[in-house]
Each structure stands twice: as structure tokens, then as C-alpha cells.
Amino acid sequence: MVRRAVRPRAGAPLVLALAAALSVGTALAQPGSRVVVGLQAEPVTLDVAQLSDYNSSRAAMEMYEGLVRFAHGSTDIEPGLAESWDVSDDGLVYTFHLRPGVTFHDGTPVNAEAVKFSFERQIDPEHPYHDTGEFPYAEFTLGVIDAIEVVDDLTVRITLKETFAPFLANMAMHAAALVSPTAVMRYGRDFGEHPVGAGPYRFVSWQRGVEVILEANPDYWRGAPQVERLIFRPIIEDQARLAALEAGEIDLAVNLPPDDLPRLRQDPRFTFAEQPGMHTWYVVFNVTKEPFDDPRVRQAVAHAIDRDAIVQAILGGTGETAVNFLPPVVWSYTDDVATYPYDPERARQLLAEAGYPNGFSVEFWVPESGSGMQQSVAMGTVIQDFLARVGIDVTIQQFEWGTYLDRVIVPFEQADSVPAMFEMSWIGDNGDPDNFLYILLSGDQFPPYGFNLGYYDNDEVDDLLRRARTITDPDERLPLYQEAQRLIMADLPVLPVDHETQIVVHSSSIRGFVPHPTGVFRFENVEVVGR
Amino acid sequence: MLPYLVRRLLVMVPTLLGVSVVVFLSLHLTPGDPAQVILGPKATASSLAALRQELGLDQPVHVQYLRWLRGVVTGDWGRSIQLKASVLSLVWQRFQATLVLSAAALLIAVGAGVALGAFSASRAGTLADRAAIAVSLVGYSLPPFFLGIVLQVVFGLRLGWFPVTGMLPPGGGGFRDMLPHLVLPAVTLAAGIGALLARMTRATMMDVFGQDHVRTARAKGLVERAVTARHVFRNALLPIVTVVGLQIGYVLGGAVLVEQVFSWPGIGTLAVNAILARDFPLVQGVTLVVATAYVFANLVTDVAYVLVDPRVSYA
Numbered sequence: 001m002v003r004r005a006v007r008p009r010a011g012a013p014l015v016l017a018l019a020a021a022l023s024v025g026t027a028l029a030q031p032g033s034r035v036v037v038g039l040q041a042e043p044v045t046l047d048v049a050q051l052s053d054y055n056s057s058r059a060a061m062e063m064y065e066g067l068v069r070f071a072h073g074s075t076d077i078e079p080g081l082a083e084s085w086d087v088s089d090d091g092l093v094y095t096f097h098l099r100p101g102v103t104f105h106d107g108t109p110v111n112a113e114a115v116k117f118s119f120e121r122q123i124d125p126e127h128p129y130h131d132t133g134e135f136p137y138a139e140f141t142l143g144v145i146d147a148i149e150v151v152d153d154l155t156v157r158i159t160l161k162e163t164f165a166p167f168l169a170n171m172a173m174h175a176a177a178l179v180s181p182t183a184v185m186r187y188g189r190d191f192g193e194h195p196v197g198a199g200p201y202r203f204v205s206w207q208r209g210v211e212v213i214l215e216a217n218p219d220y221w222r223g224a225p226q227v228e229r230l231i232f233r234p235i236i237e238d239q240a241r242l243a244a245l246e247a248g249e250i251d252l253a254v255n256l257p258p259d260d261l262p263r264l265r266q267d268p269r270f271t272f273a274e275q276p277g278m279h280t281w282y283v284v285f286n287v288t289k290e291p292f293d294d295p296r297v298r299q300a301v302a303h304a305i306d307r308d309a310i311v312q313a314i315l316g317g318t319g320e321t322a323v324n325f326l327p328p329v330v331w332s333y334t335d336d337v338a339t340y341p342y343d344p345e346r347a348r349q350l351l352a353e354a355g356y357p358n359g360f361s362v363e364f365w366v367p368e369s370g371s372g373m374q375q376s377v378a379m380g381t382v383i384q385d386f387l388a389r390v391g392i393d394v395t396i397q398q399f400e401w402g403t404y405l406d407r408v409i410v411p412f413e414q415a416d417s418v419p420a421m422f423e424m425s426w427i428g429d430n431g432d433p434d435n436f437l438y439i440l441l442s443g444d445q446f447p448p449y450g451f452n453l454g455y456y457d458n459d460e461v462d463d464l465l466r467r468a469r470t471i472t473d474p475d476e477r478l479p480l481y482q483e484a485q486r487l488i489m490a491d492l493p494v495l496p497v498d499h500e501t502q503i504v505v506h507s508s509s510i511r512g513f514v515p516h517p518t519g520v521f522r523f524e525n526v527e528v529v530g531r
Numbered sequence: 532m533l534p535y536l537v538r539r540l541l542v543m544v545p546t547l548l549g550v551s552v553v554v555f556l557s558l559h560l561t562p563g564d565p566a567q568v569i570l571g572p573k574a575t576a577s578s579l580a581a582l583r584q585e586l587g588l589d590q591p592v593h594v595q596y597l598r599w600l601r602g603v604v605t606g607d608w609g610r611s612i613q614l615k616a617s618v619l620s621l622v623w624q625r626f627q628a629t630l631v632l633s634a635a636a637l638l639i640a641v642g643a644g645v646a647l648g649a650f651s652a653s654r655a656g657t658l659a660d661r662a663a664i665a666v667s668l669v670g671y672s673l674p675p676f677f678l679g680i681v682l683q684v685v686f687g688l689r690l691g692w693f694p695v696t697g698m699l700p701p702g703g704g705g706f707r708d709m710l711p712h713l714v715l716p717a718v719t720l721a722a723g724i725g726a727l728l729a730r731m732t733r734a735t736m737m738d739v740f741g742q743d744h745v746r747t748a749r750a751k752g753l754v755e756r757a758v759t760a761r762h763v764f765r766n767a768l769l770p771i772v773t774v775v776g777l778q779i780g781y782v783l784g785g786a787v788l789v790e791q792v793f794s795w796p797g798i799g800t801l802a803v804n805a806i807l808a809r810d811f812p813l814v815q816g817v818t819l820v821v822a823t824a825y826v827f828a829n830l831v832t833d834v835a836y837v838l839v840d841p842r843v844s845y846a
Contacts, residue, residue: 135578239680
């Protein structure tokens with residue numbers, strides 16, 4: 001799944017990177033080596049349980065690890081602080097066996113009590129340390145847990161409220177990473193400024209608005225990482241981040257201005273690391289409202305918009321045109337679904353069939369910007385233009401992101417206040433299809449329970465998605481999800497436009513960097529050469 | 532003078548109260564929910580409600596305001612909703628960075644602007660004068676945002692003379708390490724004010740040149756340099772001081788943009804994030820500090836009149 005731009009000269013580095021990957025576990029950190037990462041905004045907390053944005057996650061995640069984790073460059077699950085686990089036949093009880101002899105950075109042992117503490121701190125309002133933060137992902141990640149039992153020092157048993165297939169994938173998410181109970185007790189609400197985990201890097205300092213500094217953990221159970229220091233600096237302006245990268249003030253950056261990427265690709269000082277994103281940018285149709293209660297009208301809109309042109313002209317190729325609502329990197333993805341190529345003639349025909357030969361007028365809401373929203377305004381404007389060509393008169397209403405979320409995530413009873421058409425995006429959390437299909441399109445998930453924002457309600461789809469999330473065998477789940485995708489794309493309650501490509505540009509002296517679909521950065525196999 | 536100062540300081544209190552009420556109200560009247568911003572789009576209704584209650588956002592606005600006010604008076608400025616840290620320490624830390632930047636910018640602006648203006652006035656009508664006018668016009672017209680990026684590319688990237696971002700090199704450093712980082716942002720921020728001051732200085736000095744006492748001074752046989760320095764410049768200073776005082780507000784406002792471009796960890800970047808995140812306590816804290824600085828700067832300007840112009844006195 002991982003594409004790396006490799007220039008002709010890059011044969012040797014690739015071998016070096018492989019060698020680096022193989023040598024992990026025995027090598028010591030290269031003295032004095034460091035990587036400076038340019039973030040888009042300043043981190044707000046380094047408490048793993050309180051993370052909810054990319055910048056904080058990128059600066060914090062290397063300090064932590066959970067029971068299991070996502071493999072390098074994919075969302076496959078591999079053992080983490082638990083070396084193995086058993087699942088009961090009914091899929092309700094998970095027993096994790098922890099790796100012996102592992103400690104947090106402050107020396108506190110990683111044991112069953114620490115697991116219980118890390119999770120209950122977030123989900124149990126009665127827990128003595130529940131008031132040490134706000135936990136935006138607690139319910140989402142750990143909400144299905146009914147009880148956590150300490151069986152012995154290295155064994156912990158987790159019982160679920162109901163069978164939940166993506167549970168193990170959730171255990172690899174950031175909110176399920178373990179924190180040192182000693183440190184939480186000591187620092188309380190300020191744990192986010194004194195973070196202690198069991199990951200490959202440990203905390204050195206954090207000067208707000210300036211930088212976060214981490215250093216290699218010599219006792220990391222997989223072996224100390226090669227790069228001695230990681231420095232994360234917020235550089236808000238894309239243009240300034242680009243200048244800092246070119247001036248050598250930072251070594252690695254994301255979200256550089258698309259117009260400059262072709263030039264950077266030609267520059268031997270830089271290497272591109274790319275990863276098709278676990279992301280979908282889409283237009284939501286409020287299916288409770290005329291005319292979008294008619295699938296033909298939704299399909300007409302799809303045919304009227306040249307999505308390839310949007311990806312090329314506006315996104316500068318930093319995305320992949322969506323065929324399906326589910327991104328290709330999420331398992332169960334199929335392209336055997338109804339497709340909607342650009343065809344204005346077909347669009348007009350569908351509109352006529354639906355009783356709108358002369359088109360109609362519609363309000364289209366667009367946020368100014370927002371997490372995962374890419375070029376929200378420019379994309380909205382182009383969509384408006386395409387729709388005008390088939391007689392649909394679109395009025396754009398623009399909102400600031402916070403306000404926008406307030407206005408479009410509303411319960412079914414107030415469905416009328418939600419416009420007929422609006423933009424949205426979703427960044428996957430755990431690589432499970434449930435995380436896109438069930439949460440965003442099942443009839444059980446109207447706000448405030450989930451994020452089915454256009455109130456799509458198809459019994460057949462609901463039944464498939466409900467069954468699929470209670471079966472633990474992936475082979476059995478697969479056909480259910482593929483059938484659901486076919487039904488959804490035929491109904492088209494949402495119009496997927498593109499999946500954003502994660503483009504990381506870094507100094508060519510950095511070897512072995514592979515972007516991860518979840519968007520966090522991993523440095524444990526990275527090394528710095530020739531500097 | 533002392534009673535005047537005391538009176539002015541007392542007047543600051545209602546001014547600041549007024550500012551805080553307006554900001555508090557405008558924040559609460561704008562749509563957008565801090566709880567939603569903190570918990571993100573993936574929050575559930577129950578966690579949103581719980582957080583609103585925890586933050587006291589479910590209370591009536593006047594109760595929230597009074598609670599905040601009581602805190603400010605007792606030294607507890609609250610906790611930033613988004614950054615999860617004490618507002619007072621966040622604001623104080625960032626304000627120092629902004630002060631450094633603003634002070635450097637003002638120094639450059641006053642030094643370069645007044646010098647350029649005086650130079651221009653004393654050579655009125657010559658080619659040098661016209662060139663100076665052109666320079667100040669360009670400086671005045673360039674938006675700081677654009678100028679900043681141009682300076683970054685030219686002096687940071689192409690020539691490599693100065694670092695392009697940050698206040699300190701990655702990994703930390705002391706005051707000496709800060710100086711090279713200070714140059715580009717300070718010049719960017721200074722450009723507009725410096726240009727304005729240059730034009731202002733030139734105009735006022737030209738005015739004074741035509742006055743009777745200058746003719747008298749020249750008739751006495753004073754050399755031109757002495758005429759300019761003692762009789763013209765001194766008399767032109769009053770309006771210049773006024774403009775400098777007024778520009779302190781502009782510096783603080785301009786710092787928002789310049790800090791953003793240069794990733795300067797000042798109060799401007801803090802304020803922008805706080806507003807977008809509906810971080811009420813932090814926005815209030817920032818506003819209070821900036822408003823105080825502004826009011827204080829005006830006071831200093833008024834006091835400076837006395838020093839510059841013996842005719843002004845505050846009984």
C-alpha cells in the first residue's frame with residue numbers, strides 16, 4: 001500500500017533503510033542525530049488520552065504504545081505491549097498477556113494494573129483520576145468495554161458489552177495507549193505537560209508555541225531507536241514551512257503548497273514519502289429533503305461534476321478521485337460498485353426523469369477550512385459551477401469550522417435545519433470498514449449517536465452493517481461489507497469526491513521514513529545519514 | 532503630574548472593564564461551541580453535555596462573566612480550554628515574546644522612519660528626496676503578510692543571512708541566538724510604521740521650515756544643521772510622538788500577522804488559535820493584556836508630550 005517516490009539514485013539508500021530496519025533491536029542511537037519536524041499548528045496536549053488533532057498526535061505518539069499496534073505503513077494489527085491475546089468464542093472476552101519486564105519511561109512497570117488504570121481513567125466517571133482531562137476518543141475507542149479485570153500482574157481480561165468486531169483495531173488507536181499511572185497521579189491535570197508512556201521516545205521538554213523535544217528511549221523493548229532526538233516545531237503558514245524546509249531549519253514537513261511540489265520533486269535534497277490516505281472528502285445529501293429524497297437527483301449531481309478535474313486542478317493531484325465511499329486502503333474495499341463518470345448529458349436526463357427538466361435551486365454549505373476538508377471553498381465553488389451547467393442553481397453559504405460543525409451535526413428531529421447539500425470529510429481511525437460505513441451511513445447512527453449527517457436510512461444496508469460488526473471472523477465480514485458498498489453506491493446518499501494522499505517531504509538525509517495511514521509519524525526505523 | 536497619573540490609572544479600570552464585557556459578549560454571541568471544538572467532530576452528545584457543564588458553559592452569560600471577573604481580580608485567570616494550561620502563564624509567556632518583537636519593530640521604525648523623513652525634508656525637492664518618498668510609499672503599501680514572505684525568500688532562503696522561522700533555533704538557545712531570528716520579523720512589522728513616520732516627519736518638518744522663528748534663526752546666522760536640529764526638529768516632534776503612540780496599537784495588531792508568518796511564539800498566534808477554538812478564558816486573558824498594554828501606551832504618550840513640549844503640562 002505504500003508508495004515511495006524513489007529517484008534513480010536512491011538504490012543505495014533503500015538498501016541502507018532495509019539494513020536499518022533489520023538492525024533495529026541491536027543498534028544504539030546515533031549520537032547527536034536529530035530530526036526536526038515542521039507541524040502545521042502547535043500541539044495542545046501530549047496526553048495520549050486527550051489527543052484529538054494531528055499536530056498533537058504527531059508530537060506525542062512516539063512516546064506511547066498500547067497492547068497492540070498498527071504495523072508499519074498499514075492498519076494490520078501486531079502485538080505491542082501485549083505479546084499475545086485470546087478471544088472467547090462468543091467474542092465478548094479478550095484476555096491480553098503482557099510482555100514481561102517492560103517499564104514506562106519513569107520506571108513504573110507496564111502491568112495489568114496500568115492497563116486498567118489507563119482505560120478506566122477515561123471511561124469511568126467515578127475513577128479518582130477521571131478529572132485529569134477531557135477524553136474526546138474515550139467513548140469511541142473504549143465505550144464498548146463493560147469490565148476490566150486484573151487476572152495477575154501480566155494478565156488482563158476485558159469483557160465487552162456486546163460483540164464488537166473492530167475491538168482489536170480500537171486497541172491499536174491512540175486512546176488505548178498506556179500511560180504511567182505513577183505519572184498521572186503525580187501530575188494530575190498537568191500530565192499532558194509531563195507525559196510518560198512506554199514508547200520508543202521519551203519526553204524532554206515542551207515550550208509552548210516553540211517546540212516539543214523527545215529523546216530516544218534506551219530501554220525501549222524493541223531496542224533503542226537510531227535517531228537520538230526528535231524536535232517538533234509548529235510553523236503555521238504553509239509557505240513558511242516550505243521556506244524552513246528549504247533553508248534546512250526543519251527536516252520533514254507535510255501539507256506544503258501543492259504548487260511547489262513538482263519543483264521539490266526535482267530537488268535531490270528532498271525525498272517524497274506518500275501514502276494513499278484513510279480519508280474521504282464527500283458531499284452529503286440531506287435525503288429527508290426534496291429533491292434529494294430521490295436517488296435519481298443524487299445520481300444526476302454525481303454525473304454533473306467532473307471529480308477528476310477537481311482532483312487535478314484544485315488539489316494538484318494531492319488526492320485520488322473516489323470511486324467508492326470507502327477509501328481503497330481500508331480492507332473490504334471494492335470497486336465493483338455503480339460508478340458516476342462525468343456525463344452532463346446523463347445528468348440532465350436523470351433530472352428530467354425525476355421531474356426536474358429545468359433543474360432546481362439549492363443551498364450548499366461549505367466550511368472555510370477544517371480538519372480533512374482540503375480546499376473546501378475552492379472545491380465548493382467548482383461544484384457550484386458544474387451544477388449550474390445542468391441547470392441546478394447552487395447558492396453557497398460559508399461558515400467558520402466550529403460553527404459549521406454545530407450547524408450540520410444535528411439530531412433527526414431538526415433535520416429541516418440542515419441544508420440539502422453540504423461538504424464533509426472523514427479521516428479513518430482504525431482501518432476497519434465499520435469505522436466508515438456503519439458510523440457514517442447506518443440508520444442507527446443519526447446524530448447525536450453517530451455521524452450519518454444526511455439521515456440515510458436503508459434497512460437492507462443497516463442489517464448488513466449491524467451483522468458485520470458483531471462477527472469476529474474477517475472472512476465472514478467481507479461479503480457483508482462488499483454488498484453494503486454496492487447498495488450504498490447505487491443509492492448514493494453521499495457523493496465521495498476524493499481520498500487525500502498523505503505527502504510527506506523530508507530531507508534526503510533521512511532514511512527509512514514511511515508514512516502511516518493514520519497520519520501519525522513513526523521514527524523508530526528512521527536514521528539520519530551524511531549529516 | 533502625580534495626581535494626573537493617578538487619575539489616568541484609575542480611568543483605566545472602567546476602560547478595561549468595558550473592553551472585557553464587549554469581548555465576552557461578542558464571543559458568546561458568535562455561534563460555535565468550545566466543547567464541540569475540544570472534543571472534535573467525533574464527540575458524542577453526552578460527552579459534549581458533560582464537558583459544557585464541567586466548563587461552566589451551561590451557566591447564564593452574566594454568571595460566567597462575574598465568575599471570570601472574580602478570578603481575574605484574585606489572580607486566577609482560569610484554565611485554557613484548548614491548551615489545558617493556566618491562562619495567566621500562557622499569556623505572560625507569549626506576551627514577552629510579542630513585547631520583544633514589538634519593541635524591536637518600534638525601535639527600527641522610529642529610528643529609520645524619522646531619519647528618512649528628516650533627511651527627505653532637509654533635501655526637499657531633490658532627487659534624493661523623491662527616492663526617499665518612493666521608499667516610504669512602498670514600505671507603507673506592502674501588506675506585512677506579503678512583505679514577510681518576500682523577506683523570508685530573499686534574505687532567508689536565497690541569501691541565507693537570517694533564519695526564516697521561529698524565535699530560537701530548534702533545540703533552544705539564549706538571547707544571542709534570538710537576535711538573528713528577530714531581524715526579519717521586526718523589519719516586516721516596522722516597515723509600515725516606519726514609512727508612515729517618514730512621511731509624517733517630512734511633512735511636519737517642511738511645515739516648520741516655513742515658520743517665522745526658523746527665518747529668524749537663519750537670519751541670526753545659525754548654520755543650517757543647527758536650525759534643523761534645534762528649531763525645526765524639536766518643533767516637529769510633537770505630532771511625531773502622537774503618531775508613535777497611536778502606532779503601538781498597530782504594532783500589536785500587526786504582530787498577529789507577522790507572528791503567523793514567522794512562527795513567532797507571541798500573543799498573536801495564541802489569540803488567533805484561541806478565537807478559532809472558542810477558548811473563552813484564553814481570549815479574555817489575551818484581550819485583557821493587549822488592552823492594558825494599549826491603554827498604558829497611550830498614557831506613556833501623553834506623558835511624553837510634557838517632556839517634548841514645555842508648553843504642555845498636566846496640573
